[in-house]
Amino acid sequence: MSERFGERVRGALREHGPLCVGIDPHESLLSSWGLSPDAAGAREFGVRVVEAAAGRVGVVKPQVSFFERFGAAGMAALEEVMASARAAGLIVIADAKRGDIGSTMDAYAAAWLTPGAALEADALTVSPFLGVGALEGTFSLAEAHHKGVFVLAATSNPEAAAVQRSSSHSGTTVSMSVIDEISRHNAATAGDGEWGSIGVVIGATVDWADAGISPFTPPAPILAPGFGAQGAGPADLRARYGAMVCSVIASESRSLLSAGPSGLATAIDARVAEYREASRV
Amino acid sequence: MSERFGERVRGALREHGPLCVGIDPHESLLSSWGLSPDAAGAREFGVRVVEAAAGRVGVVKPQVSFFERFGAAGMAALEEVMASARAAGLIVIADAKRGDIGSTMDAYAAAWLTPGAALEADALTVSPFLGVGALEGTFSLAEAHHKGVFVLAATSNPEAAAVQRSSSHSGTTVSMSVIDEISRHNAATAGDGEWGSIGVVIGATVDWADAGISPFTPPAPILAPGFGAQGAGPADLRARYGAMVCSVIASESRSLLSAGPSGLATAIDARVAEYREASRV
Numbered sequence: 001m002s003e004r005f006g007e008r009v010r011g012a013l014r015e016h017g018p019l020c021v022g023i024d025p026h027e028s029l030l031s032s033w034g035l036s037p038d039a040a041g042a043r044e045f046g047v048r049v050v051e052a053a054a055g056r057v058g059v060v061k062p063q064v065s066f067f068e069r070f071g072a073a074g075m076a077a078l079e080e081v082m083a084s085a086r087a088a089g090l091i092v093i094a095d096a097k098r099g100d101i102g103s104t105m106d107a108y109a110a111a112w113l114t115p116g117a118a119l120e121a122d123a124l125t126v127s128p129f130l131g132v133g134a135l136e137g138t139f140s141l142a143e144a145h146h147k148g149v150f151v152l153a154a155t156s157n158p159e160a161a162a163v164q165r166s167s168s169h170s171g172t173t174v175s176m177s178v179i180d181e182i183s184r185h186n187a188a189t190a191g192d193g194e195w196g197s198i199g200v201v202i203g204a205t206v207d208w209a210d211a212g213i214s215p216f217t218p219p220a221p222i223l224a225p226g227f228g229a230q231g232a233g234p235a236d237l238r239a240r241y242g243a244m245v246c247s248v249i250a251s252e253s254r255s256l257l258s259a260g261p262s263g264l265a266t267a268i269d270a271r272v273a274e275y276r277e278a279s280r281v
Numbered sequence: 282m283s284e285r286f287g288e289r290v291r292g293a294l295r296e297h298g299p300l301c302v303g304i305d306p307h308e309s310l311l312s313s314w315g316l317s318p319d320a321a322g323a324r325e326f327g328v329r330v331v332e333a334a335a336g337r338v339g340v341v342k343p344q345v346s347f348f349e350r351f352g353a354a355g356m357a358a359l360e361e362v363m364a365s366a367r368a369a370g371l372i373v374i375a376d377a378k379r380g381d382i383g384s385t386m387d388a389y390a391a392a393w394l395t396p397g398a399a400l401e402a403d404a405l406t407v408s409p410f411l412g413v414g415a416l417e418g419t420f421s422l423a424e425a426h427h428k429g430v431f432v433l434a435a436t437s438n439p440e441a442a443a444v445q446r447s448s449s450h451s452g453t454t455v456s457m458s459v460i461d462e463i464s465r466h467n468a469a470t471a472g473d474g475e476w477g478s479i480g481v482v483i484g485a486t487v488d489w490a491d492a493g494i495s496p497f498t499p500p501a502p503i504l505a506p507g508f509g510a511q512g513a514g515p516a517d518l519r520a521r522y523g524a525m526v527c528s529v530i531a532s533e534s535r536s537l538l539s540a541g542p543s544g545l546a547t548a549i550d551a552r553v554a555e556y557r558e559a560s561r562v
Contacts, residue, residue, distance in 0.1 A: 026384060065381060065388035071399025072360055074392075076353035097381055099408055100346060101438045103307060107346035111355075118352025127380055129410040129433055133440025152410055157382045159414025162462075166447035166455050174447050174455070181443075 005123060005148035006186075006195030009221040012058030012091055013246065017275045018237065020093070020223075021053040021268060022253025023062040023081060029257050039073035042066065046081030049257065052264040054088035056272060061223075061251050062121075064096040079118050092121045093150065093223065093249075099127030101134040109138035113147040123148030125201060125223065129163075132181035139185055139198055149198050150223045153178045154211045156203030156230065165211060173212030183216045195247070196220035204232035204240060204250065215243050222247045228255025234271075234278035250275065286404060286429035287467075287476030290502045293339025293372055294527065298556045299518065301374070301504075302334040302549060303534030304343040304362060310538050320354035323347065327362030330538070333545040335369035337553060342504075342532050343402075345377040360399050373402045374431065374504065374530075380408030382415040390419035394428040404429030406482060406504065410444075413462035420466055420479055430479050431504045434459045435492045437484030437511065446492060454493030464497045476528070477501035485513035485521060485531065496524050503528045509536025515552075515559035531556065 003011075025035075025042040033048075035041035046062065053060050062085075067078035085092045098108040111117060112124040123142075126135055128151050135151065142149045154164055154175040164175045172180070179200055186196025196218050204226030208214065222241065226232050227250040238245050252271065259267035284292075306316075306323040314329075316322035327343065334341050343366075348359035366373045379389040392398060393405040404423075407416055409432050416432065423430045435445055435456040445456045453461070460481055467477025477499050485507030489495065503522065507513050508531040519526050533552065540548035 024385075026388075063385055065379070065385045065392070068400075069388040069392045071392065072353050072357035073399065075356045079353055097379070097408075098346070099380070099410070100378055101436070101440075104305075104344055104346045107307075107350045111346070111350045111352065118354065119349075127378075127408050127410045129380070129408045129441075129444055130436055130438060131440030131443055131445075133443075134438055155382070155411055157411060157415055159382075159412030160410075162412055162414075162449070162458050163410055163444070163455050164412075166449050166458075168443070168447050174444050177443050177447075 002146070004146055004194065005142065005197035006190060006220055009059070009091060009148065009249070010195045013249070016056070016058040017272055017279065018248050018250040019057050019268070019272050019275050020059040020061050020249045020251040021049060021057050021256060022251050023049045023060055024253040024257060025066045029254070032258070033261055039070040039077045042070060042074055043077035043080055046077065047084055048261050049264065050081060050085045050088060050090065052268060054090060056265065056268045059091045059093060059249055060085050061093045061095050063253070064094055075119070082119065082121055086120070086122065091123070093123045093125065094119070094121035095125045097125050097127050097152065099129055101130050105134060106137045106141065109141045113142050113145055115145055123150060125150045125152065127152050128178050132178055143189055143197060148221065150201050150221070151178055151182055151198065153200040154202045154206045154213055156205040156226045167212070175211050176213045179213060179216050182220065183218070186218050186220050190218050194218070199223055201225070204236060205230065219244065219247050221249055223249050223251060225251045228252030234274045237275070237278055245279070283427070285427055285475065286423065286478035287471060287501055290340070290372060290429065290530070291476045294530070297337070297339040298553055298560065299529050299531040300338050300549070300553050300556050301340040301342050301530045301532040302330060302338055302537060303532050304330045304341055305534040305538060306347045310535070313539070314542055320351040320358045323351060323355055324358035324361055327358065328365055329542050330545065331362060331366045331369055331371065333549060335371060337546065337549045340372045340374060340530055341366050342374045342376050344534070345375055356400070363400065363402055367401070367403065372404070374404045374406065375400070375402035376406045378406050378408050378433065380410055382411050386415060387418045387422065390422045394423050394426055396426055404431060406431045406433065408433050409459050413459055424470055424478060429502065431482050431502070432459055432463055432479065434481040435483045435487045435494055437486040437507045448493070456492050457494045460494060460497050463501065464499070467499050467501050471499050475499070480504055482506070485517060486511065487521070500525065500528050502530055504530050504532060506532045509533030515555045518556070518559055526560070
């Protein structure tokens with residue numbers, strides 16, 4: 001890819017709207033799809049989701065844990081699913097939430113963001129518990145290969161507050177300090193008027209004021225889980241993300257996947273239209 | 282295993298002392314060991330480390346990222362290395378630092394802590410960025426199978442302060458609030474006088490006062506990276522961990538592994554003796 005990741009996402013969102021299809025081969029979904037609860041079932045599930053998503057949305061997000069559940073065989077299934085998605089022109093965000101320091105973190109970045117690697121994705125979700133600074137090597141590797149990174153910033157689950165809403169002496173919440181550090185990186189690396197390639201994860205049901213977070217520049221992709229089954233819908237997009245609504249990747253998994261293999265494409269089409277309608281308002 | 286994980290670690294530390302051998306097939310080590318920089322090299326490396334560690338220490342800690350680097354093939358190598366370590370009677374801590382919420386986190390726990398799973402370990406390191414509460418399902422699964430969990434609490438790297446030393450309104454640091462939540466879990470689950478099975482990660486070079494943390498009860502295993510190459514040695518054990526010194530699993534990787542395949546067993550023997558000597562003082 002000759003285009004930086006941030007700009008690539010910007011183009012995909014313009015063309016297809018914000019909907020991102022989650023690839024979550026949860027045991028209950030494998031069962032309702034009539035697939036075996038093993039690596040072969042997860043592979044089949046993933047490939048069928050990719051077929052339904054291709055051409056309808058710009059981005060898919062495989063949930064790594066549901067493949068890792070089946071060990072190395074599950075990871076081999078994930079390799080195939082990601083390769084088929086990338087071959088179909090979809091942007092693949094590997095939702096792995098990896099996080100470590102130094103050469104250990106660099107090895108995770110190399111695993112997921114090196115062109116030609118078995119687990120190659122277009123972007124990786126990471127956790128900043130060891131500090132955003134510990135992710136600098138990952139950011140550099142991503143930028144060098146025109147890949148992306150999404151750093152957890154503010155999540156929707158209530159138990160997260162104890163960590164994410166703690167604050168520094170100056171009163172900045174952990175969530176905002178993560179966003180600030182990433183914005184500094186993006187400001188230093190994105191071209192004039194371009195989007196940054198290091199994005200953030202901000203849950204769809206997060207109240208920005210409660211979380212102590214505010215809009216940021218330069219713009220960068222915001223991965224937003226929590227649409228669909230977790231309660232948020234297209235109408236919430238603008239209410240939640242305000243001025244940053246154009247940057248949102250609205251990820252839905254179970255709400256779409258529960259339509260089953262035969263109904264999935266239709267469910268995606270309908271939801272894409274709803275997001276389009278809502279963004280016109 | 283009929284014994285709860287905390288008690289099992291207690292017995293292993295009594296018998297062998299605190300040294301834990303890291304299994305880190307870092308690219309530079311594969312090269313200096315004369316092994317290929319691929320999954321087969323990582324497998325060979327891991328199996329040889331297990332052979333040298335067996336009978337000399339109680340605990341080994343494979344660093345998952347250095348296997349994941351090679352994709353599914355690397356994870357298959359890790360499965361073999363962990364199986365050989367467990368067969369040799371070693372306690373295996375999979376250092377994967379996984380962290381997510383709900384059924385997604387449960388899938389990680391199932392991957393690593395279910396008896397018979399391909400990636401079965403004795404314990405898993407996890408990250409609390411999404412809240413310790415989000416790990417409750419993992420704790421329950423671990424307890425049900427007499428497995429362990431190590432939650433990141435206070436790490437040595439300077440960049441971590443922005444997150445881990447942020448504090449709640451009452452002034453409790455994120456690190457201490459993680460320890461408090463885990464101690465509440467352990468108090469509710471460990472038998473009278475027993476160690477808890479949910480441990481914490483506290484780096485060897487962390488200054489407890491600076492990090493806002495203090496000794497806790499009931500005792501639980503403390504996984505302490507940062508010994509060896511990162512600067513801390515046997516003499517620091519008591520100075521750093523004080524009253525909790527008996528709970529420490531002192532993890533060393535490069536300091537031992539750089540001895541090469543022919544010198545590793547001797548290097549481990551020497552270091553075990555140093556820790557034994559230091560704990561006599």
